[in-house]
Amino acid sequence: MSRYYIGADLGGTGIKAALIDARGVIAARSKAATPVTEGAAGILRALKDVIRALLSEGAEVGGIGVGSAGRIDAAEGIVRYATDNLPGWTGMRLAEALTAEFALPAAVENDANAAAAGEGWLGAAAGLCSFAMLTLGTGVGGAFLHRGAPVSGSQGAAGEFGHAVLYPGGLPCNCGQRGCAEQYLSGSALSRRAAEAFAGWDGRRLLEAFAAGHSLAAGAVEAYLDDLSYAVHNIQSYLDPAAVIIGGGVAESHSVWWEAWQRRLAALSPLSIKVLPAKLGNEAGMLGAARLIMDREQG
Template sequence: MSILLGVDIGGTKIAVGLVDAATGQVLYKARIPTEAENGGASVLARAIELAKQVLPRAAGAEGAGVTGIGIGAGGQIDPVAGVVVNATEILPGWKGQRLKTAFEAAFALPAFADNDVNALAVGESRYGAGKDYRHLIYLGLGTGVGGALVHDGKLVHGPRGAGSEPGHLVLYPDAPPYANGTRGCLEQFTSGPAILERFGDPTLTGPELAALAHAGDTQALACLAAVGRDLGIGLATLANIYGPEAFLLGGGVIDGFGELLLAHARAELFERALPAVKETPILRAGLGTDAPLIGAAALAL
């Protein structure tokens, strides 16, 4: 059995797990708070220390050995050098951290690092809902909207590691300015906070809005229909440009609203996309809560 060490580094928690390279099964996992306020060097050191505690567990599987390390983390990451080239204040001092070399020095194993959403795309492509497709686009809809392009089974990176960012696709150029520096981008209209803002009740949570919609509330249904249409417009544009075999959607927004959004997105895709791609499947991600760990581990492949 070949085992991969997956490391998921986020703004609130660090998770490390042992993953069966053949099946994607998580054999063992542990997590600790990130303590991001202590700075990027401290976060990296905590991740390595947790990995040192998890790694010996691989000895419990007869004939098993850890063959590589994959690190999925927040921020823009150079996938060749494994260096964080840009990050938000969710992880203060994270920019400049050398993830690949730090883990290779600590464990004498090959290590690979990439953005956490890219890692999710790789995991779903290899082990999850996208495993039957060689060409797909992954979108993660949550607090923001991230994404990744998988072509012939491999991630596509721009020359500066900044390509394949569907969340920044512009839908409405005359919209008010948005936090990420664009106007009217997909994220501005389909992220979790954007959906609640569109509904107009700042006291409501996502699950409460979903419950209203499932109960037949006309305002909630209209809100989600509008969001689903905007999502479909974005998918149609991506389909016309890339022609993927499938779209794969995950994240808290999809987990919470599901078909309340996706039915409208499929209709919009069919209406707007070119004939060859208008019936591109829109699938839900399938790896569940372990997806970040499995995806991180899959980077090592």
């Protein structure tokens, strides 16, 4: 019988998980809405239910990996800090709770680290010794992997590129700082730029107009691409990765703006920067979480 691992991706909106073998083949899936109104107890219960549904498939399971939003102590499997998107989640001893419930080894990582691990295993970064990942979604996340393992830092906060200050004294951020990259590069930020330029527009419509050659849309999108260029330049300066992988919802439309961005990046940065679009989409977090527990159990 093949041996499988459970990889789960837990965010403020939904929980999704899959039964995954050593080749990265998904045998079964399970998902649920994240019951944030029920607090930590409800979120944990929903996660357990999703995992239990996969275990009911009857496969031999070697362990459980979870990528969770928040600042994670991966060595201890503890959520050190989570925002109000996951109320009460700060302090959750998640690995311990899952092992107690299912009698299986469990590993917990930050969700961006898990997604990057997935891209490093089967996606855009496969075969790279070191790489950074920048995710452009509702917020902006990031990760840095070296020799296949996420670099977490002393407080579990390494790779928080979205909260590096891009514009000192700039727009207020929900982290308490001002001018964070997240306020300029997220999908929400792109929609804000669209609405500022054209009443009633969102980011999707702005990109569609840009692709159609709309001159005023081009100005708003090019300003966004300039900010993205500076953020990636800074990542390259800090870490010198072999590549920077761009993921998240905004990146899914990369065919519209990638070529234009490459020209602007080359013009704005003197560094040699290899950038690649992510390949795994919404499956990256589940695959990466499964890979992390595989590596821990096999290593």
